[in-house]
Amino acid sequence: MIRPPFRAAALLALTAACAETGPAPEDAEPPPPLETAADGRCYATEITPAVYEQVPGQVQVVQAELAADGTVIRPPIYRNATVPRVVRPRGETRFEAPCPAEITPEFLATLQRALAARGLYRGPVTGTLDAATRDAIRAYQSTRGLDSAQLSLESARALGLVISPLSEG
Incomplete structure (x- = not known):
């Protein structure tokens, strides 16, 4: 943070620099x-x-819930949305x-x-x-x-x- 006495000096220096260059x-x-x-x-x-376009796609909104042994308790939930796709990298x-x-x-x-x-x-x-x-x-x-x-x-x-x-x- 700039202390009050130095604020004026800093502002004056910036103003002078801008005035010199025009x-x-x-x-x-x-x-x-x-x-x-x-x-x-x-x-x-x-x-x-890069150039992107918006295309229809799906976005995962809720992750899958897995048991300790790796079995799926609840599958992931997706919703339809527009997603970006690279047209030109x-x-x-x-x-x-x-x-x-x-x-x-x-x-x-x-x-x-x-x-x-x-x-x-x-x-x-x-x-x-x-x-x-x-x-x-x-x-x-x-x-x-x-x-x-x-x-x-x-x-x-x-x-x-x-x-x-x-x-x-």
Whole structure:
């Protein structure tokens, strides 16, 4: 418990911290965390939540009563109810992504122009990763087999935003 003299100080510190950063834009969503590997490459992880549906089933409401020798004295009692069934299990996809140092406003503006040229981005070129840009990234990548608003390195290369390594052979 915070004592009364310290409550005011804590509240003042929290208020000052909020005032310094300012309000976040309405459509701002924190980018997914990137993991930096030992070799300096960055990886993103996209979590796909499980999907359930409710189906008719039975739920045990009273357990069976058993004798010491294991014979059933009273059978269990069930009732009809809807129960969840997994339609799609939880999934996790890990993919290489451009590192945060590469994601500059100029990079984002070029990304927005590249997505606009493909008819996926219709907003102004702002150089910020806003909701419209994330939606366009998701639309572009979902046709390529990755349902994520986090730009993959492969997509960045395909859009001409990142240098592609020379193939050997």
